Amino acid sequence: MLPIITGSNYNKLARWWHSRHNHSEYGIPMLEKAISFCQDKMTALDAGCGAGGRFIRVMEKHGFKVTGIDISDEMIRIASENHPEHYFFVQDICEFETDMTFDLITAWDSIFHLPFSAHRIALQKMCGLLAPGGVLLYTLGDDIGEHTDTMEGLPFYYSSIGINANLQILMSNGLTVRHLELDQLPEKHVSIIAVKDKAMSPPPFLEFNLP
Numbered sequence: 001m002l003p004i005i006t007g008s009n010y011n012k013l014a015r016w017w018h019s020r021h022n023h024s025e026y027g028i029p030m031l032e033k034a035i036s037f038c039q040d041k042m043t044a045l046d047a048g049c050g051a052g053g054r055f056i057r058v059m060e061k062h063g064f065k066v067t068g069i070d071i072s073d074e075m076i077r078i079a080s081e082n083h084p085e086h087y088f089f090v091q092d093i094c095e096f097e098t099d100m101t102f103d104l105i106t107a108w109d110s111i112f113h114l115p116f117s118a119h120r121i122a123l124q125k126m127c128g129l130l131a132p133g134g135v136l137l138y139t140l141g142d143d144i145g146e147h148t149d150t151m152e153g154l155p156f157y158y159s160s161i162g163i164n165a166n167l168q169i170l171m172s173n174g175l176t177v178r179h180l181e182l183d184q185l186p187e188k189h190v191s192i193i194a195v196k197d198k199a200m201s202p203p204p205f206l207e208f209n210l211p
Contacts, residue, residue, distance in 0.1 A: 003092050021053060027139075028058060031106065033193060037135045037193060048093070051078035055106060066083070068088040071090065093107070094125060102134055105130055107137070120161070134195070174196060177192060
């Protein structure tokens with residue numbers, strides 16, 4: 001399923017999604033844990049920010065100026081209305097370009113909607129956008145492959161390249177994993193917190209053949 005279709009379907013669910021998640025605690029303990037690893041707390045990127053809400057408020061509380069991107073223009077419209085002091089753009093993380101670097105990047109329940117072939121691109125992009133010492137928090141599926149499911153009667157595509165491939169990409173891009181948790185057992189939901197090494201130069205022996 002093309003990202004533009006996923007974005008279109010989220011447009012139809014935006015109000016429902018926002019009312020369901022705006023004030024929930026879902027993901028907040030993991031976000032707080034990720035922030036505890038941050039040495040600097042100035043700039044944050046929320047990749048797949050949806051309509052904003054709980055994650056934006058927590059990052060704001062800690063002093064971050066947030067840039068949010070999402071492929072749903074209706075989600076971005078709601079986020080911009082609710083958080084006018086931050087910045088929101090209709091963007092695909094794989095195509096997002098900026099001269100900024102970020103002290104914190106989050107991608108909570110978003111990149112698993114990417115095409116299977118796009119995971120390496122997205123993860124490398126987020127690693128590259130991190131400032132030295134910056135922290136990356138994101139979620140993925142503990143599986144390898146792709147499938148389609150439904151939410152509120154609409155089809156949504158999901159894919160994952162698995163835990164090992166994700167760890168290899170992180171390490172090869174100069175990040176150290178500080179926390180990995182299968183946080184919704186028995187569901188195959190994985191949360192990862194990784195920190196970008198200050199030197200930003202991965203060891204020369206880290207070479208992998210990934211899908």
